[in-house]
Amino acid sequence: xxxxxxxxxxxxxxxxxxxxxxxxxxxxxxxxxxxxxxxxxxxxxxxxxxxxxxxxxxxxxxxxxxxxxxxxxxxxxxxxxxxxxxxxxxxxxxxxxxxxxxxxxxxxxxxxxxxxxxxxxxxxxxxxxxxxxxxxxxxxxxxxxxxxxxxxxxxxxxxxxxxxxxxxxxxxxxxxxxxxxxxxxxxxxxxxxxxxxxxxxxxxxxxxxxxxxxxxxxxxxxxxxxxxxxxxxxxxxxxxxxxxxxxxxxxxxxxx
Amino acid sequence: xxxxxxxxxxxxxxxxxxxxxxxxxxxxxxxxxxxxxxxxxxxxxxxxxxxxxxxxxxxxxxxxxxxxxxxxxxx
Numbered sequence: 001x002x003x004x005x006x007x008x009x010x011x012x013x014x015x016x017x018x019x020x021x022x023x024x025x026x027x028x029x030x031x032x033x034x035x036x037x038x039x040x041x042x043x044x045x046x047x048x049x050x051x052x053x054x055x056x057x058x059x060x061x062x063x064x065x066x067x068x069x070x071x072x073x074x075x076x077x078x079x080x081x082x083x084x085x086x087x088x089x090x091x092x093x094x095x096x097x098x099x100x101x102x103x104x105x106x107x108x109x110x111x112x113x114x115x116x117x118x119x120x121x122x123x124x125x126x127x128x129x130x131x132x133x134x135x136x137x138x139x140x141x142x143x144x145x146x147x148x149x150x151x152x153x154x155x156x157x158x159x160x161x162x163x164x165x166x167x168x169x170x171x172x173x174x175x176x177x178x179x180x181x182x183x184x185x186x187x188x189x190x191x192x193x194x195x196x197x198x199x200x201x202x203x204x205x206x207x208x209x210x211x212x213x214x215x216x217x218x219x220x221x222x223x224x225x226x227x228x229x230x231x232x233x234x235x236x237x238x239x240x241x242x243x244x245x246x247x248x249x250x251x252x253x254x255x256x
Numbered sequence: 257x258x259x260x261x262x263x264x265x266x267x268x269x270x271x272x273x274x275x276x277x278x279x280x281x282x283x284x285x286x287x288x289x290x291x292x293x294x295x296x297x298x299x300x301x302x303x304x305x306x307x308x309x310x311x312x313x314x315x316x317x318x319x320x321x322x323x324x325x326x327x328x329x330x331x
Contacts, residue, residue, distance in 0.1 A: 021329060085304070184315065191318035194325070239311040242304070 020201035024125055024194065044129070047121040051111045059106075078106070082241060089245045093252050097245075100140070104133065105241040112193065112233035116226070124236075125193040127186060134186035137244045145251035156254060185243055192236050196229045263327055270324035277317020284309045 030041035062071035082102045086094055108124060115122025123129055145153040157174040158167065203225060206218040288306045292299035 088304075187319060187322065188311065188315035191315065191322045195318055195321050198325075235307055235311055239308060242308055 020198045020205070023121075023197060023201060026126075043121050044123060044126065047111075047114065047123050048129075051107060051114060051123060054114065055106045055110050058110075085238075085242060086245055089242070090249050090252065094245070094248060097248055101241055101244055101248075104137070104244060105237055108133070108189065108240050109234065109237035112237055113230070115193065115197065116230055116233060122193050122197060124189055125197060127190040130190040131182065131186040133189075133240075134182040137185065137247060138182040141244075141247040141251045144248065145254075148252060149254060153251070153254070156250070181247065185240065189236050189240055192232055196232055200225060200229065263331065267324040267327045270320050270327060273320030274317040277314055277320075280313035280316070281310055284313055 026042045026044050028040040028042055029046060032038075032040050059075060062075060063069060064072060068076060079102070082105050083098060086098055086101060090097070111123040114120055115125065145156065149155075157171050157178065159170055159174060162170060200222065203218050203222050207215040207222065209215075210218065284306065288299075288302065291302070
């Protein structure tokens with residue numbers, strides 16, 4: 001493959017991180033075209049399958065006993081973590097959405113964490129992936145709002161308790177802020193992942209460039225940054241789930 | 257001015273906005289800490305809000321970083 005050849009040449013030249021953006025490149029593993037659509041099986045697709053496989057293995061294996069094993073305790077902690085967060089924000093009205101939020105949370109968390117493994121591919125570092133996830137959330141929240149409240153859901157855009165002459169300014173602002181939700185939700189996740197991985201690659205380049213004598217300082221920095229990135233990987237999955245629940249809460253119990 | 261030089265200057269200017277994110281994150285953690293020292297009993301319940309505020313503030317800075325990267329790598 002052309003990309004791999006170029007990558008190999010760059011590594012042979014001694015500059016592992018000559019191009020910090022190379023890690024985000026999508027390569028076709030099984031090319032496949034349907035009409036004008038490119039439906040190839042790419043490395044991104046492969047890693048999504050791996051993420052789903054790891055999620056399923058984590059949740060299905062490990063047994064379910066009355067006295068839990070260590071693995072089962074971790075499973076119950078993840079469940080209780082998301083369920084408790086939903087109870088705090090949504091109350092009992094949102095029990096039906098727990099499977100959706102839990103699936104989103106687990107997918108993003110495992111995708112971010114697997115992205116920290118060297119030579120892996122971070123699925124969530126591509127805006128098209130995160131934007132699709134955010135769009136699903138946005139459409140679901142809007143649909144739930146209209147099903148629950150009918151046309152009354154449009155009152156969402158009319159803030160209560162403000163003088164009437166302010167409304168021509170405030171309604172457009174509310175509408176814009178509502179429709180930028182999927183954009184901010186997706187860019188937040190994608191930008192965090194991409195910026196973090198680019199930064200790690202740049203520091204790795206410093207280690208190589210400074211060699212065996214001076215490379216220790218950036219190497220120590222790399223260890224600290226890897227810890228920070230693991231925190232960010234968890235935090236972004238959590239924030240995505242929390243914001244999903246907040247949007248659902250806006251739709252179910254209208255506050256305006 | 258050459259287009260390449262203008263690109264680099266523009267990317268650098270866009271990255272200045274990350275300073276704002278730094279100020280915001282400092283505000284959030286500083287205020288959380290001072291609040292938590294005044295009332296340690298209430299601190300734990302506000303920890304999720306702390307993380308949420310941190311992520312929201314960080315994201316605005318990263319939007320600017322994305323602009324910088326778009327200038328560098330897309331155009």
